[in-house]
Amino acid sequence: xxxxQDLRAGxxxxxxxxxxxLQIRPGxxxxxxxxxxxxxxxxxxxxxxxSDFEVTGGSVEFxxxxxxxxxxxxxxxxxxxxxxxxxxxIPGVSTTNFxxxxxxxxxxxxxxxxxxxxxxxxxxxxxxxxVQIDQSLLSRSLNEGFSGxxxxxxxxxxxxxxxxxxxxxxxxxxxxxxxxxxxxxxGVNQCRGKDNAFLxxxxxxxxxxxxxxxYVHILYKGRIVRSGTKELALELExxxxxxxxxxxxxxxxxxx
Amino acid sequence: MSQTIIDKITEQQSNxxxxxxxxxxxxxxxxxxxxxxxxxxxxHEEWRYTRVSGLFRLEMGFGTGTSVTAADIDxxxxxxxxxxxxxxxxxxxxAPALSNIRHNEKELVVMPLSDAxxxxxxxxxxxxxxxxxxxxxxxxxxxxxxxxxxxxxxMVRKGFATEKPIYIYCIADSRTGYVFAQPRTLFLxxxxxxxxxxxHYVTLGSGESFTNEVFELCAEQDAVVEYVKIQDxxxxxxxxxxxxxxxxxRCLTNAVxxxxxxxxxxxxxxxxxxxxxxxxxxxxxxxLNGETLVDNHTIVDNMQPHCQSNELYKAxxxxxxxxxxxxxxFVRKDAQKTNAYQSNKNILIGEKAxxxxxxxxxxxxxxxxxxHGCTVGRLDEEAMFYLRARGLGEASARALLLHAFAADILxxxxxxxxxxxxxxxxxxxxxxxxxxxx
Numbered sequence: 001x002x003x004x005q006d007l008r009a010g011x012x013x014x015x016x017x018x019x020x021x022l023q024i025r026p027g028x029x030x031x032x033x034x035x036x037x038x039x040x041x042x043x044x045x046x047x048x049x050x051s052d053f054e055v056t057g058g059s060v061e062f063x064x065x066x067x068x069x070x071x072x073x074x075x076x077x078x079x080x081x082x083x084x085x086x087x088x089x090i091p092g093v094s095t096t097n098f099x100x101x102x103x104x105x106x107x108x109x110x111x112x113x114x115x116x117x118x119x120x121x122x123x124x125x126x127x128x129x130x131v132q133i134d135q136s137l138l139s140r141s142l143n144e145g146f147s148g149x150x151x152x153x154x155x156x157x158x159x160x161x162x163x164x165x166x167x168x169x170x171x172x173x174x175x176x177x178x179x180x181x182x183x184x185x186x187g188v189n190q191c192r193g194k195d196n197a198f199l200x201x202x203x204x205x206x207x208x209x210x211x212x213x214x215y216v217h218i219l220y221k222g223r224i225v226r227s228g229t230k231e232l233a234l235e236l237e238x239x240x241x242x243x244x245x246x247x248x249x250x251x252x253x254x255x256x
Numbered sequence: 257m258s259q260t261i262i263d264k265i266t267e268q269q270s271n272x273x274x275x276x277x278x279x280x281x282x283x284x285x286x287x288x289x290x291x292x293x294x295x296x297x298x299x300h301e302e303w304r305y306t307r308v309s310g311l312f313r314l315e316m317g318f319g320t321g322t323s324v325t326a327a328d329i330d331x332x333x334x335x336x337x338x339x340x341x342x343x344x345x346x347x348x349x350x351a352p353a354l355s356n357i358r359h360n361e362k363e364l365v366v367m368p369l370s371d372a373x374x375x376x377x378x379x380x381x382x383x384x385x386x387x388x389x390x391x392x393x394x395x396x397x398x399x400x401x402x403x404x405x406x407x408x409x410x411m412v413r414k415g416f417a418t419e420k421p422i423y424i425y426c427i428a429d430s431r432t433g434y435v436f437a438q439p440r441t442l443f444l445x446x447x448x449x450x451x452x453x454x455x456h457y458v459t460l461g462s463g464e465s466f467t468n469e470v471f472e473l474c475a476e477q478d479a480v481v482e483y484v485k486i487q488d489x490x491x492x493x494x495x496x497x498x499x500x501x502x503x504x505x506r507c508l509t510n511a512v513x514x515x516x517x518x519x520x521x522x523x524x525x526x527x528x529x530x531x532x533x534x535x536x537x538x539x540x541x542x543x544l545n546g547e548t549l550v551d552n553h554t555i556v557d558n559m560q561p562h563c564q565s566n567e568l569y570k571a572x573x574x575x576x577x578x579x580x581x582x583x584x585x586f587v588r589k590d591a592q593k594t595n596a597y598q599s600n601k602n603i604l605i606g607e608k609a610x611x612x613x614x615x616x617x618x619x620x621x622x623x624x625x626x627x628h629g630c631t632v633g634r635l636d637e638e639a640m641f642y643l644r645a646r647g648l649g650e651a652s653a654r655a656l657l658l659h660a661f662a663a664d665i666l667x668x669x670x671x672x673x674x675x676x677x678x679x680x681x682x683x684x685x686x687x688x689x690x691x692x693x694x
Contacts, residue, residue, distance in 0.1 A: 048645050076647035088642040092660030101656070102646040109647070141660075158646065 001026050001063060001197055002166055008057035009046045015056065016042045018222035024166065027194040031208055032201045033233060034219035035241040040201045041085060043219070044170040047199075048082035049075050063165065076102075077109035079165030083155040083172050090142040095154060096124070098142050099161050106162060127160040131187040149180030156187040167191070168199045173207035185210030205237035220244055257295055257312045265290075265399070268318050274370030274405030278382050286386070286401035293395035300394070305580045305612060306522045306551045308396060311466045311494055316436040319347025321406075323429050324460065326354055332458045334423045334486075335673035341366070343408060345426045348437035348467070350408040359420060365411040369442060372409035381409065384474050385442050388500035391526050391555055396496055400438045400470045407440030417450035417480075421671055424455045430463030430490060439469045447476040447505060452671045453483050457497070459490030469497040477505025477531075482670050485511070486678060489518045491546065498524040503534040512668050513540040513569075514678055515550045516685060526555040529563040540569035541665040543685050544577035545606070551580035556598075558591040558624075567598040570665055572658050573609035580612045585626060587619040594621065598628040603635060603661060605654075655686040 007020040016039045024030055034040050046053050047060065049072035060067040063078055070078065090098070103123075104114040115123065128135065131153040143151050152172050159167050169188070173181055188198065188211050200211060208216070208230060216232040217224045220241075225248060226232065236244070269287055274280060295312055296303040324346045333342070343366065344354040350368055357366050365377070373381045385404065389397055410422070428437045445451055453473075459465050467489070475481050487495060495518055501509050515521050527536045542550040556565045571579035581600040602611035615628035635657055643653035662682050669675035 050641055071650070072641060072644040073647055073649050073653075076645055082645050084642065084645075088636075088639045090639055090642070090657070090660060092663035093656060098643075098646075098656070101652065102643075102648060105647040105649065105652070162647070 002199075003061040004058070005060075006058035007043075007046070007055070007060060009042065009053045009055045011053060016053070016222055017046065019058065020222070020224060022217065022224060024197045024199060026165070026197055028215065029192065029198040029200065029211065029213045031213040031216045031233060032199065032219050033203065033205070033216060033236060035245075036203070038219045039222045040203075040219055041170055044082060044168045044199075044201050047168055048072060048080065073105070076162070077106050081159050081162055081164035081167040083152075083159060083167065083169045085170040085172075085174065087143050087151040087155055089144045089146075091144050093142045094140065095138040095142050099124070099158055102158070103161055123161065127157060130160050130190050131157045132183050133157050148175040149177065152176060152180065152184055153187070156184050160187065160191055164196065166197050166199065168201065170201045171203060172200075173202055173204065181207065182210060205233045208233050218244055220248065257309065258314070261312050261314060261316075262291065264314070269402050272403060272405035273368070274373060277374055278378065279370060279373035279405060282386060283402050283404050286398045286404070289398035290395050290402055293393070293398055296394045296396060302394070302553065305549060305578065306496070306520060308494070308496060308522075313434070316434050316466065319349070319429055319435045319437065321346045321349035321351055323432065324351075324354065324427060328460055329354065329425060329427065332425060332427070332456060334421070334454055334456055335677045336421075337423060340421045340423050343410070343422065343424045345408070345424070345437070345439040347427075347429055347435050348403065348439045349406040350439075359418065359422075363413055363416040363418065364422075365409070365413065367409050369407035369409045369440065370405050377409065377411065380411070380444060381442065384444065384472065387474070387502060388470060388472055388498055388526060391500065391528075391557075392498060392524060396468060397470065397498065400440055400468050400498075403438040404440045406438075407442065409442050411444040412446060412449050412451045414446040415448045421452040421454060421674065424453065426455060426457045426467060426469060427460060428465035428467050428489070428493065429460045430465045430492070431461035434464040435466070437465065437467045439467065441471045443471065443473040445473065445475040445479045445481055448478045450480040451482070453481070454671075454674055455485045457485070457487045457489050457495065459493050462490050462492065464492040465490065466494045467497070469495070470500070471498065472500045472502075474502045474504055475507045475509055477507060479505065479507040481507070481509045483509070483511045484669055484671070484674060484678075485513045485523070486516070486681075487514065487518065487521055487523070488516045488681065491517065491519065493518040494520045496522045498526070500526045500528070501536070502528045502530060503536070504530055506531050506533045508535045510537045510668065510670065511539070512665065513552065515540070515542040515544070515552075516681060518548055521548070521550045522553070523551070524553045524555075526557070527565060528557045528559070529565065530559050532560045532562050534560075534563045536565045537668065538565070538567040538569075539665045539668040541662055541682075542571040542573075542579055543662070543682060544571065544579065544609075545574040547576045549578040549580070551582075553582045553584075555584045556586065556596055558585070558587045558594045558596065560590060561592045561594070563591065564595040565597070568665065569600045570661060571602045571611060572661065573602060573604050573606060573611060575606040576608035577606060578610050578612070581630070582614045582616065583628065584616040584618070585628070587621050587624050587626065589620045592621045592623045594624040594626065596624070596626045600630040601661075602630075602632045603658070604632065605635070658686050659683060
């Protein structure tokens with residue numbers, strides 16, 4: 001589904017991603033962990049097509065197509081979804097209207113008819129339950145004045161509406177209390193299926209207690225330095241990121 | 257301006273109705289003022305951006321006021337007009353034959369200003385006509401006043417409240433040549449009334465027109481007035497319009513000014529708050545492309561204590577358009593506890609678009625709350641990316657954000673059918689612009 005080969009990207013002169021290699025197959029849940037500044041969010045942004053970053057090397061194939069050549073909207077229409085770390089507040093646009101437009105843009109891309117009002121409402125009611133989000137919240141301006149938890153729930157709600165093939169969750173757990181975290185994780189779990197995949201970017205192991213990953217990767221200084229199963233996350237939680245740093249520095253010194 | 261043009265205007269003026277009594281005296285005095293002051297030049301600080309002198313050319317005609325039929329107006333009627341009182345100006349002349357008065361006489365008085373000036377309402381005309389002149393002591397205002405003989409008088413009678421709107425269509429017919437139109441309305445709102453009045457400015461044909469308009473409104477105690485101005489004239493239209501609102505009793509006045517097209521548009525809006533505890537709201541939206549210039553000049557005059565005013569003007573400036581905002585707030589010595597807020601927000605879309613904004617506060621009382629602010633910026637990149645990352649194309653993401661930007665002005669149009677109507681105009685324009693951009 002997603003095949004990242006030697007991906008390099010950065011801002012201006014600074015290289016942030018320095019050769020990422022990662023494959024994701026349908027049905028899998030991958031977690032990317034790493035200390036601050038390791039490039040986690042950059043990876044999420046580059047995959048979603050944020051223009052702030054310049055890709056300087058490597059390739060990304062998504063559903064058999066060259067992802068890096070696509071506009072952000074085409075990536076979304078092909079089935080890529082990014083749950084933002086900081087969802088944007090947009091006054092004057094209700095979530096309902098916005099998500100309806102988005103759903104129908106995606107349908108149009110797939111050659112499907114737009115959903116009529118009744119079908120849309122039915123789908124919406126069903127997906128609202130997944131994240132226990134309230135109708136009144138969705139009638140309000142998109143994210144405007146929402147609490148941190150409400151914004152993240154809204155992201156997962158939108159994900160559930162758009163039914164992406166690959167969902168990238170960029171630090172969706174940051175700023176969430178335990179109840180909100182549980183609701184969000186529950187929503188994600190219900191969207192898991194054999195045909196879709198997740199890439200969960202997180203700093204902490206906490207979220208992974210609720211969303212069990214198939215693979216865990218540790219990102220450090222723009223490279224995936226270790227990959228493993230969920231046990232790796234537990235090890236990281238126990239020993240902290242320093243153990244990775246020490247290990248790598250020791251290895252570096254040994255090389256020199 | 258050449259002597260030939262002045263002679264031409266003078267001749268036209270001397271043949272208008274209302275050549276007796278107070279109105280004759282008023283219009284002649286105004287004509288003399290016009291001759292004395294002339295046309296404001298660019299060096300005049302109030303007219304820095306709006307260059308009107310080039311509009312006074314020999315080929316300008318005054319129209320006959322008879323070239324337009326009811327069918328010509330149909331395309332421009334406002335929503336639910338069958339229920340509304342519709343008052344029509346053709347080339348600046350009030351046209352009773354094309355107007356439809358759907359309020360009864362006990363509620364609403366409508367008549368040519370020249371008739372009102374000599375009849376039972378003469379004292380009211382004398383008391384209110386020309387009050388705006390003190391706020392705009394320039395030749396353009398004087399010139400409109402000189403043509404008041406073809407104007408309109410409306411009075412909403414005491415205690416009358418209705419959902420039925422009053423629509424005023426100001427139509428300039430450019431089909432047979434460059435037309436110069438000078439509509440003038442005196443609109444009195446008596447005590448304990450509620451009224452919704454909308455002015456719609458349109459052009460017939462795609463020729464050149466120049467509308468120089470003055471709308472004076474006076475609201476008495478416990479009146480609730482909603483005023484909407486929709487300027488949607490042709491691409492070759494120039495427009496100088498003054499809306500002058502006086503509160504002579506404690507009341508509430510809302511004004512929304514929508515500017516959508518034309519070559520050069522100047523909107524003056526005055527709120528004169530003469531009585532304690534008055535409340536006024538002023539909102540404006542300009543949606544511009546091409547080389548259109550829209551210049552909004554507003555004045556809030558706080559004369560007495562405890563008045564409250566709130567002002568928000570927004571502009572979306574595409575291509576090589578220009579937006580100007582000048583907001584004056586006067587707080588006089590006696591007007592303690594004034595609350596006055598002003599804000600101007602501009603989004604520049606076009607590479608060659610520009611915004612000029614200037615707040616001007618003159619405060620002579622010491623216990624007041626006044627604030628002003630302005631922003632000029634591009635569309636929010638982060639919001640664009642967010643929408644695109646959800647599958648919206650660049651064009652629809654932009655239209656959605658711009659529509660959202662406009663929404664809090666549109667929301668200020670309390671009359672729902674009219675709000676939907678303006679919303680549709682705005683949506684069409686945004687879609688059109690997108691189409692152009694692609």
